[in-house]
Amino acid sequence: MATSIISPAASAKSDQAKESLVALGDSIPFGYNLGQTNQNPSKAAYPYLIGAEEDLRVRNLGIPGWQSEQLLGALEDEQKYRQAISHADYVVITIGNNDLLQILREAGEESGGNQAQFQQLLVQKLQADDVFANIAAAIAETRSLTDAPIVLYNVYNPFQLTDQLHYVADAILPGINQTFAALAASSENVYLADAYTAFGDNQAAYVIQGDIHPTAAGQQVLADIGITAFGLE
Template sequence: MKKITKSLAVLLLATSIVSPATFAKSDQAKESLVALGDSIPFGYNLGQNYQNPAKTAYPYLIGASEDLRVRNLGIPGWQSEQLLSALQTEQKYRQAVIHADYVAITIGNNDLLQILREAGLESGGNQVLFRELLMQKLSNDDVFANIAAAIAETRSLTDAPIVLYNVYNPFQLNDPLHYVADPILPGINQAFSALAASNENVYVADAYAAFGDNQAEYVIQNDIHPTAAGQQVLADIGITALGLD
């Protein structure tokens, strides 16, 4: 009887020692979110050293809220063509997507800003030229053909849900560019919605509506990138779009 009691005591002691590790969910056991795109998921200008994404960027906020492991592959300055090329040719991106449980894509912003620069609008240039260049590029399907192909490439690698962020107005209310961009962006964002609707398990996070005219709170002053509060908004709408809330 003493032997049995002693054995039970040893067993209980061993169980008490290993149970925290046994029952705690390891990081590798968590579902994963892979973020693809530009400086917005990277969290540019949020105080980091620019070698690594900011931990206050929306992918990490989603991960913290929903207990997801995050792989943030946002690259500042990237346009849609660069994301497409990476998904087609670079194993780092392909393998990350293959193993993803959720994918977030934010791309197209720099394509549109490039048109703005070509029209000289950053220095008060020609608004008519901006509209002409925008319509020309969009009619040639350069931007949305690349984004559509990037979604298709992503879908060829995984059947995970994809959240596609549309374009918010990055200009403050006291900036004339705000009123150049605002009437144009709804049409552009309709194209994002159409891309999502034409692909299975792809959902739009409506950054344009979420930011509205609250650039003073959600966009860094003298910049175009989200503040920490803006990143939280992007996280919230991403969680909702993916049905995680």
């Protein structure tokens, strides 16, 4: 009789038996500013939400502040990243946000408040920057290590409606996100998660006030569109 009783823990799939999700990128998959400290990735970050909903083991390798060049370097040179990806069943990538914020800051400083010059500098810096070449190379390097499906997130508008930069970002992000879509479409088994459309003008709910990072609700939106992009619904 005792042998017929199976505990919930024993009947549940063990952690090692689960399929795995590896998260690559910056402070967004890390879940920056969602917890009391930022020493470790937040369990409220979208990779863990996907893992919880789809019963996946999660390896969160997001690093706050990282730009595309740093991610590419890690994928090329660091065994921790290469081994994690080689064992992944699913991969999510969120990168390029810090590259673009730096370009925005530089264009703003150099234009001195002249809007026409700001727009011109912005276009020039976007064309000269290697961000998309780096992201394309990062996708290719990831694909060389695994045939797992990859979901690439595009860029949401991080600025509140009360911030003038919201409207600057809305003017440039559709074009930038077309490039993200093209990168996904030109790569095998890579799918786009459209964070820009999902967030829309709902920054008050989805972006932390006085910050550019997602709220818990924003992270849930990112998880939802990731699940959809993977076709796990």
